[in-house]
Amino acid sequence: MKQVNTSYPKDKINILLLENISDSAVEEIKAAGYVNIRKLSGALSEQELIKEIKDVHLLGIRSKTMVTEKVIAKANKLLAIGCYCIGVNQVNLAKATDAGVAVFNAPYSNTRSVAELVIGLSIMLIRKITDKNKAAHNGIWQKDAKGSFELRGKTLGIVGYGNIGSQVSIMAEALGMDVLFYDTESKLPLGNATAVRSLKELLRKSNIVTLHVPSDIGTRNLMNKDMLATMKKGSILINYSRGDVVDLDALKEALVSGQLSGAAIDVFPEEPEKNGAKFETVLQNLPNVILTPHIGGSTEEAQYNIGLDVTSKLLNYLERGSTNGSLTVPALNLSLQAKTHRILHIHKNVPGVLGEINSKLSAHNINIVGQYLKTNDNIGYVVLDVDTKLSKEASALLKDVKGTIKLRMVY
Secondary structure (H helix, E strand, O other): OOOOOOOOOHHHOEEEEOOOOOHHHHHHHHHOOOOEEEEOOOOOOHHHHHHHOOOOOEEEEOOOOOEOHHHHHHOOOOOEEEEOOOOOOOEOHHHHHHOOOEEEOOOOOOHHHHHHHHHHHHHHHHOOHHHHHHHHHOOOOOOOOOOOOOOOOOEEEEEOOOHHHHHHHHHHHHOOOEEEEEOOOOOOOOOOOEEOOOHHHHHHHOOEEEEOOOOOOOOOOOEOHHHHHHOOOOEEEEEOOOOOOEOHHHHHHHHHHOOEEEEEEOOOOOOOOOOOOOOOOOOOOOOOEEEOOOOOOOOHHHHHHHHHHHHHHHHHHHHHOOOOOOOOOOOOOOOOOOOOEEEEEEEEOOOOHHHHHHHHHHHOOOOEEEEEEEEOOOEEEEEEEEOHHHHHHHHHHHOOOOOEEEEEEOO
């Protein structure tokens, strides 16, 4: 069954895409029949977004646009937010949940891009290519092997053995490295990788340490002065995860003292909002240090795949009510139901809501062909497939159910 109708005519759905999201997203949206698409190259400030969000049904962002409590409060028509990136720190998820706004991201689509770059950085740093490159540009011929090593036979320590960390593990083994990993959750090793019991054990044994952890209360300043001092003398640190997991002042001290021989940092506690803006960090102009502007996953292939991934989730929610991959609305993966109308009901997670829904519909002899329920701590999500002849009456009845946050007929 091919679905063509949503709860609004497709030419009434307004879609706003910010931060130069890949054209693959625009092409997918257009192919699905939507025409009101605005694509802007940059991020918007809170006040700018508040002005723009009023009539927007779907919002697409990357990492710079902050969707705050104030923005969500003004987004009266907003159904879903697509974060065309891995992280969702830029969205107030608690308020999005309370408002019944589905939030989707792309946790896997740029995995390969980050993993490849980590391996490339490891080679550059262990060979001290950055210093030799700088010397050559300055007209100095610096041909020597001192302090330059092969990756083969060295130990790579991976902190966070998730999608990226595990792929780095496989690639490192292919180059002849020994791989250790530490994760707060039990993970099945790939290849010959070995799990260690503590972060300090990993740091003591590794020639290169690469971080692949989220930003949370347990990881902020994870690599502090004490942890950096625990690392093997002359080792290398790579952080392509989150900007607040490394104490940069302590890292500078470790690099200047020779405790570490090099570092590569892609993410910072504070980052400029726009390309071309001034950027400062205490790590600038240190030897054998590679600094990049948060581009770990920024390849054309990754952005193309992210465009397809997140857009697919947004359209499945809009046209089917499927919330698979949502970080706010409870996840339901739904197929289409022939000869019915589908109603989505998002409500506060309080006792008695489902009973009231069923009682109201039963009292008016409205047949429920299919019913699906999923809840989280704050909200409940009910999808109802009902008799087409009575769907408008059913929608009117469900608006009055206690705790209703959002009600929408999909088709």
